[in-house]
Every structure is written in C-alpha cells, then in structure tokens.
Amino acid sequence: MNLHDLMRQLQVKNDSKMVLLVADGLGGLPLHPGEKTELETARTPNLDALATSGVLGLSTPVIPGITPGSGPGHLGLFGYDPLEFNIGRGVLEALGIDFDLGPNDVAIRGNFVTVDENRNIVDRRAGRIGSDVGARLCEKLAKITIPGVEVFVRPVKEYRLVIVFRAPGLGGNVEDTDPQRTGVPALDPVGRDDASQRTAEIAREFLAKAAEVLKDDHPANYFTMRGVARLPEIPTFEEIYGLRAAAIAVYPMYRGLARLVSMDVLDAGQTLDDQCSRLEQVWNDYDFFFVHFKYTDSTGEDGDFPKKVERIEQLDAAIPRIMALKPTVLAVTGDHSTPSKMRSHSWHPVPVLVSAENCRTDACTSFGEQQCLSGGLGQFPAKYLMSQLMAYAGRLEKYGA
Amino acid sequence: MNLHDLMRQLQVKNDSKMVLLVADGLGGLPLHPGEKTELETARTPNLDALATSGVLGLSTPVIPGITPGSGPGHLGLFGYDPLEFNIGRGVLEALGIDFDLGPNDVAIRGNFVTVDENRNIVDRRAGRIGSDVGARLCEKLAKITIPGVEVFVRPVKEYRLVIVFRAPGLGGNVEDTDPQRTGVPALDPVGRDDASQRTAEIAREFLAKAAEVLKDDHPANYFTMRGVARLPEIPTFEEIYGLRAAAIAVYPMYRGLARLVSMDVLDAGQTLDDQCSRLEQVWNDYDFFFVHFKYTDSTGEDGDFPKKVERIEQLDAAIPRIMALKPTVLAVTGDHSTPSKMRSHSWHPVPVLVSAENCRTDACTSFGEQQCLSGGLGQFPAKYLMSQLMAYAGRLEKYGA
Numbered sequence: 001m002n003l004h005d006l007m008r009q010l011q012v013k014n015d016s017k018m019v020l021l022v023a024d025g026l027g028g029l030p031l032h033p034g035e036k037t038e039l040e041t042a043r044t045p046n047l048d049a050l051a052t053s054g055v056l057g058l059s060t061p062v063i064p065g066i067t068p069g070s071g072p073g074h075l076g077l078f079g080y081d082p083l084e085f086n087i088g089r090g091v092l093e094a095l096g097i098d099f100d101l102g103p104n105d106v107a108i109r110g111n112f113v114t115v116d117e118n119r120n121i122v123d124r125r126a127g128r129i130g131s132d133v134g135a136r137l138c139e140k141l142a143k144i145t146i147p148g149v150e151v152f153v154r155p156v157k158e159y160r161l162v163i164v165f166r167a168p169g170l171g172g173n174v175e176d177t178d179p180q181r182t183g184v185p186a187l188d189p190v191g192r193d194d195a196s197q198r199t200a201e202i203a204r205e206f207l208a209k210a211a212e213v214l215k216d217d218h219p220a221n222y223f224t225m226r227g228v229a230r231l232p233e234i235p236t237f238e239e240i241y242g243l244r245a246a247a248i249a250v251y252p253m254y255r256g257l258a259r260l261v262s263m264d265v266l267d268a269g270q271t272l273d274d275q276c277s278r279l280e281q282v283w284n285d286y287d288f289f290f291v292h293f294k295y296t297d298s299t300g301e302d303g304d305f306p307k308k309v310e311r312i313e314q315l316d317a318a319i320p321r322i323m324a325l326k327p328t329v330l331a332v333t334g335d336h337s338t339p340s341k342m343r344s345h346s347w348h349p350v351p352v353l354v355s356a357e358n359c360r361t362d363a364c365t366s367f368g369e370q371q372c373l374s375g376g377l378g379q380f381p382a383k384y385l386m387s388q389l390m391a392y393a394g395r396l397e398k399y400g401a
Numbered sequence: 402m403n404l405h406d407l408m409r410q411l412q413v414k415n416d417s418k419m420v421l422l423v424a425d426g427l428g429g430l431p432l433h434p435g436e437k438t439e440l441e442t443a444r445t446p447n448l449d450a451l452a453t454s455g456v457l458g459l460s461t462p463v464i465p466g467i468t469p470g471s472g473p474g475h476l477g478l479f480g481y482d483p484l485e486f487n488i489g490r491g492v493l494e495a496l497g498i499d500f501d502l503g504p505n506d507v508a509i510r511g512n513f514v515t516v517d518e519n520r521n522i523v524d525r526r527a528g529r530i531g532s533d534v535g536a537r538l539c540e541k542l543a544k545i546t547i548p549g550v551e552v553f554v555r556p557v558k559e560y561r562l563v564i565v566f567r568a569p570g571l572g573g574n575v576e577d578t579d580p581q582r583t584g585v586p587a588l589d590p591v592g593r594d595d596a597s598q599r600t601a602e603i604a605r606e607f608l609a610k611a612a613e614v615l616k617d618d619h620p621a622n623y624f625t626m627r628g629v630a631r632l633p634e635i636p637t638f639e640e641i642y643g644l645r646a647a648a649i650a651v652y653p654m655y656r657g658l659a660r661l662v663s664m665d666v667l668d669a670g671q672t673l674d675d676q677c678s679r680l681e682q683v684w685n686d687y688d689f690f691f692v693h694f695k696y697t698d699s700t701g702e703d704g705d706f707p708k709k710v711e712r713i714e715q716l717d718a719a720i721p722r723i724m725a726l727k728p729t730v731l732a733v734t735g736d737h738s739t740p741s742k743m744r745s746h747s748w749h750p751v752p753v754l755v756s757a758e759n760c761r762t763d764a765c766t767s768f769g770e771q772q773c774l775s776g777g778l779g780q781f782p783a784k785y786l787m788s789q790l791m792a793y794a795g796r797l798e799k800y801g802a
Binding site: 029030033034037058062063064065066067068069070071072073082083086087089092093227339341342344345346347348349369370373374378379 | 402403404407411453454759760761762763764775777778779780781785787788789790791792797798799800801802
C-alpha cells in the first residue's frame with residue numbers, strides 16, 4: 001500500500017484546524033563555520049515558545065543531496081513524492097504567472113532570441129530585452145491563429161514567455177528547440193509519441209508564423225521552446241486527506257502549486273498581515289490552511305543574511321495572530337533551504353516545527369537548525385510531514401487491528 | 402524517477418576534486434558498555450579538526466540490521482542500491498583474486514572436499530589443506546579441456562578455488578552443488594533456465610574429468626561448486642555521475658569492486674603512503690578518487706582492539722597529505738562496521754565525515770560513533786552518500802523549477 005492509499009484508507013473527519021506555514025527557503029547556513037544560521041540569529045520569541053512546547057525536526061525535500069525547485073519542494077510538503085510527481089518546466093512557468101492551466105493544455109516556456117539572416121541564433125536571451133518589450137511582442141504573437149487550437153501567449157519577465165496550446169488530445173512529450181548554444185539554428189520541435197507529434201506540428205506552424213510576425217523586432221526576432229509539458233495527473237489533496245484546503249499565498253507560483261493539488265486558492269492580499277486577515281476570515285470554512293511566506297527565500301537568493309534574519313523576525317511576529325485562532329496543529333517549515341551564503345536553493349535539510357496537543361516534547365527551546373537536529377521528529381523525508389500533521393490533528397485511524 | 406536517473410539528469414561538470422577515503426570496517430563497538438569504541442579511543446587530531454569544521458553522520462550500508470559483505474558495502478558507498486545490484490559470490494571471489502572477469506564469463510567458487518569410495522562427502526573442507534596444496538591441485542585442474550569453452554582454475558586460499566567458464570551465452574543461474582552436510586554425495590549442477598542449463602552441462606563435464614584428475618589427491622579428491630554467477634549488468638560510475646574516477650586500493654577485492662563500476666584501477670603500491678603518493682601523482686587526471694584502507698577491517702576481524710586503534714591513528718596521519726591537495730570534498734567513512742569485540746563485520750551504522758565548503762556545521766568536535774549520532778548528516782542509507790558528495794562538489798543542478 002502506498003502513502004496516498006494509506007491516507008485514503010485511514011483518514012477520518014473531525015473539527016480540527018491545521019495550518020501549514022511555509023517560510024520559503026527557510027533553512028540556512030552560517031556564514032562561517034561555528035557561527036549561527038539566519039534562523040538561529042533571528043530573535044524569534046514566539047517560534048521559540050512553540051519550539052519549547054512543541055516538537056522539532058528536519059525534513060529532506062527529495063533525497064539527501066538534491067536541491068529542489070519550488071515545485072518539488074512544495075509537492076513534498078503536501079505529501080506527494082516529488083520523484084513520482086514530476087511537474088514539467090512549462091507547467092511551472094505557467095503556474096508562476098497565474099495562468100489557469102486545464103487538462104487540454106500544453107504549456108511551453110519560451111525564450112526570445114536573436115537570429116541572424118541565416119536564422120542562426122546569435123543571442124539566446126535576445127540582448128536581455130526589458131519586460132515591457134517582451135510584453136509588447138507577446139501581444140503580437142497572441143494574434144497568431146492555428147485552426148482547431150486555442151493559443152495563449154503570455155509574457156513572464158524580460159526575454160521569457162509562456163505559450164499554451166489548448167486542444168483535446170495534445171501530448172506533452174516534445175523535445176526542446178533550444179540548441180543550448182549560439183551559431184546554429186533553433187531545432188525543429190520533435191514529438192516523442194503520436195499525441196506529441198501533433199503538438200510538435202502545431203508548434204512548427206506557430207513558429208513559422210511567429211518568425212514572420214517578429215522579423216522586424218531585432219534583437220527579439222525569434223524564440224525557442226523549452227520544457228513542453230502537460231499538467232501532471234495528480235490526485236487532489238482533498239481526495240487523499242479528506243481536507244477542505246485553502247491556499248493563502250501572495251505569489252503566483254505558489255498559488256499555482258496549490259491549484260495543482262486542487263486547493264482553493266484565496267485572495268491573499270500583499271502582506272503577511274493581509275494573509276493573516278484572510279486566514280481569520282475563512283477560518284470556519286476550511287480544515288487546512290497553506291500559508292506561504294516568500295521573503296525568506298528571496299532574501300536568501302539575494303545573499304542578504306541580515307535581511308533574511310529580519311524577514312524571519314517578521315514571520316515570528318505573525319505567530320501570535322495565528323495562534324489566537326487556536327489551530328489544532330500548526331507546522332512551520334520551509335520547502336527547501338536557501339542559505340544567504342550560497343545565494344541559491346540548497347540541498348540542506350529544512351527546519352520543521354510542529355505545535356499541537358500530544359507532541360512528545362523534546363529538549364529544544366528555540367527554533368533553529370542546530371536544535372532541530374536533536375528534535376523529536378528526527379530527520380525525515382518531507383513527503384511524510386502531512387501524515388504526521390494528520391496524526392496530530394486526530395484525523396488518522398489506527399492501521400491494522 | 403530512480404536515484405541513478407536523477408543523477409544522470411542533474412549532474413554537471415566542474416573542476417571540483419572529490420576524495421572518498423574508505424577505512425574498511427571503520428565502525429566499532431566498545432568492549433564494555435560505557436567504554437569507547439576503537440574510533441573514539443584512537444588519537445585522531447586531523448580527523449577531529451575536520452569533524453569540527455565539517456559535518457558528521459552515520460550511514461546504513463543496506464537496511465537496518467543487515468551486515469554487508471565487502472561487495473554490498475562498497476556498492477552502497479558508490480551509490481548503487483545493494484539490494485538492487487546483487488553481486489554473485491563467484492564473481493566476488495574472482496574479483497578478490499584480481500581475475501579480470503569479462504561479459505562471457507561464469508565465475509564459480511569451489512571448495513575442495515574429501516569424498517569416500519561411494520563419493521559421499523566426508524569433509525567439506527578437505528582437511529583444511531594448505532594453500533600450497535590447493536595451488537598445486539588447481540594447476541592440475543587447469544589442464545582439463547572442454548570443447549568450445551575456455552576454462553580457468555585459480556587457487557584462492559587453503560581449500561578454496563575459483564573456476565571460470567568463458568563462452569558466449571552461458572547463464573549464471575546454476576544451483577550450488579554443495580549439499581551443506583557430510584555423508585551424502587555432492588549434488589549435480591542444475592541450471593534454472595536454458596542458458597544456465599548449458600552452464601550446468603559444462604560444469605558436469607568438468608566435474609567428471611576433475612574427479613578422475615583428483616582421484617589420488619586425498620583428502621582433496623573432489624570439490625563442490627557454489628555461488629555460480631555472471632558479472633551483473635551495472636551502469637558505470639562515470640555514466641551516472643559524469644566523474645572520471647580512479648581507484649587507489651591495495652587489495653584485489655576492492656580493486657575488483659571498483660573495476661565492476663568501471664573506475665580506473667591504478668597501481669596503489671603496498672602502503673597508505675604509497676597510495677597518497679599515487680593520489681598526488683594523478684590528482685590532475687581525475688575528478689573522483691576512491692582510496693581504500695584495509696587494515697581497520699582486518700584488525701577488527703582479528704578481534705585486536707588496540708591494533709585497530711593503531712590502524713585508525715595511521716589513517717589519521719595520512720589526512721594532512723590528502724588535505725594538502727585541497728580536495729573540494731573529502732569523505733571519510735567505512736563500508737560497514739567491524740567491531741573487534743565481534744571479530745566480524747556487523748550491521749551497526751557506519752561513521753561518516755564530510756569536509757567541504759557549505760557544510761552546515763554541527764556541534765561535533767571529534768570523529769567517533771557517539772558524535773556522529775548527533776551529526777548534521779543524521780542517519781542515512783549509504784546509497785545516498787554519493788548524491789550528497791555530488792551536491793557539496795557543486796556537481797548537481799536543481800531538481801525541478
């Protein structure tokens with residue numbers, strides 16, 4: 001029996017309320033050996049109080065050594081094995097701009113490029129055009145029509161765009177057209193199965209028309225296609241856990257990831273305060289709340305140690321408002337580590353804090369990587385967080401007699 | 402997606418240098434509860450310094466409770482699931498005498514035995530004949546010819562020998578002929594599939610001729626066959642990780658295990674000093690270096706606690722020479738535990754030390770089992786060591802976006 005079947009079989013309903021507060025990229029590193037991490041440096045009296053009364057641990061997002069993107073990181077937290085449920089790049093890119101992908105959609109990440117008179121690529125990022133230029137070119141491309149296919153073209157940022165083909169029966173198994181180097185033409189789209197050959201044909205037709213439309217738009221006079229993908233077939237969060245789940249996330253990517261598992265995606269406003277207000281408003285309408293805080297990741301990516309510390313303190317300040325709602329279970333964790341020292345996501349295990357009745361309290365008295373190492377939850381794969389939260393919420397029957 | 406596909410997909414090349422220093426059977430036990438293990442007893446200032454700046458943990462070679470042989474132990478360290486890649490006993494025995502097995506070879510472990518006039522086995526180890534006797538008898542057996550088959554017969558030690566049949570299409574699925582008791586004749590070789598029935602026929606023919614050749618060599622007047630096996634189909638280390646790998650191991654078994662995953666097996670001399678010299682000489686020619694130190698295991702097998710301590714101190718003394726090369730990643734670990742107290746391999750988790758930039762430093766300040774227990778790497782399956790070393794070497798892309 002696999003993890004999801006076990007959840008389906010054992011889940012029971014009750015009045016419990018569960019909050020999963022994800023501080024993106026929460027885990028960190030000390031700048032120098034022997035020093036403290038961002039989380040250990042931050043003054044977090046509220047989290048420390050929960051660490052004292054609750055239980056800590058460390059989660060491995062995928063397997064040891066693997067650095068996850070936001071997609072696999074969140075799927076793990078939602079209890080989906082990130083190696084089993086693989087989300088294509090095109091889908092993530094579409095989710096990231098709040099595009100509402102459907103089952104008949106094939107999503108493609110595009111990069112504007114510069115081609116010369118022989119159609120050889122001379123710049124794979126089109127001279128890094130501004131987002132305004134990209135947006136204008138996408139509007140032009142969106143006017144292209146392909147019989148029998150709905151076409152959507154959306155700007156992402158600078159030279160990046162998303163193309164979506166909507167038609168029944170299109171396959172998502174199409175090779176990238178980006179040759180990964182300059183001095184050669186873009187590759188022709190090639191489908192790896194019958195349904196995807198149909199997608200490749202549509203892509204070829206679209207690219208031919210696009211070449212014409214963009215011919216005077218040097219340096220962005222063509223584009224390559226990457227990460228062609230369909231929505232993965234993924235069981236819904238509610239079906240697996242029996243939870244009515246709401247996502248309160250500001251950034252499109254995380255709203256998209258929640259939508260991927262069919263959570264209700266609510267208007268979250270712009271700030272953590274807005275998110276807390278929304279949480280309060282809908283408290284009676286759902287069983288499970290995924291609240292996403294972005295800035296612990298973005299400050300880490302910026303390599304800004306003090307700013308990440310500050311953002312963690314801001315997160316800490318929101319804890320009393322959440323606890324005032326008396327959640328049955330509150331979990332505070334990240335989807336991966338983003339050490340300021342590395343300015344990127346990393347593979348390091350992620351701090352986890354669980355506050356609930358019936359925690360087997362450990363000796364930890366503050367929330368930090370070092371303390372988590374001796375926490376009662378130990379080190380565990382992120383995909384087993386949800387089964388534990390379900391247990392703390394009293395929502396799982398005994399397995400076997 | 403499995404572990405190897407993930408490595409294939411995510412690996413990138415760079416100029417990093419990785420050293421995997423395997424102290425065979427490194428893990429130990431205290432002689433009495435409350436005392437120290439061999440590793441904890443040893444004075445290891447160099448390893449302790451790395452433990453302070455790096456990160457410790459414990460690895461489980463196979464699964465908890467399983468005592469591995471050298472084959473599974475090393476496969477785990479090389480990142481191959483030892484339960485998925487099973488190396489037959491005959492193959493290991495052949496590797497252990499530096500026999501260069503090829504794809505058309507079936508390797509068989511033989512035991513000289515004593516049979517009576519009714520061909521019943523009366524001694525399953527032929528009175529433990531000396532190695533010189535065994536070697537002389539193997540020379541006689543090597544003269545036996547089988548049409549269409551190349552036959553190799555090599556002595557191992559005392560009553561043990563290796564027989565290799567080389568011919569296209571031979572199967573390795575042949576039952577042991579050792580009846581595991583005395584008073585009965587050896588069993589007839591039985592093949593479990595068509596290709597292995599052919600092997601069994603050859604074995605029968607060879608055994609008939611051998612019975613004649615050995616008839617006057619009491620007490621070693623026959624032999625049994627065990628662990629019939631072909632080389633497993635195993636992807637190469639370089640293909641999985643993109644690493645040019647060199648093995649610097651003195652003992653044949655470990656050279657053979659490295660050859661099994663297609664590492665370059667270098668002349669390693671006789672001592673750890675020789676091995677360090679070789680490492681220095683070829684430092685620019687490879688990305689990854691597997692350096693094997695045998696004597697922590699053999700002293701453990703001898704039940705010689707003080708000698709094992711001494712060998713660990715000898716290992717420690719080699720650390721500065723390795724660190725002088727400035728490896729990007731140095732891992733020091735064992736393939737299994739060999740507690741002197743037990744005089745054998747054991748199932749106990751194995752100490753792991755990783756020294757690299759971007760370690761999340763733990764509180765450990767010396768290299769020992771007790772400290773490893775609170776190390777930042779936690780307890781993990783040995784097959785996940787390589788994915789972590791690849792991460793520390795900066796050789797893995799992010800998984801998913």
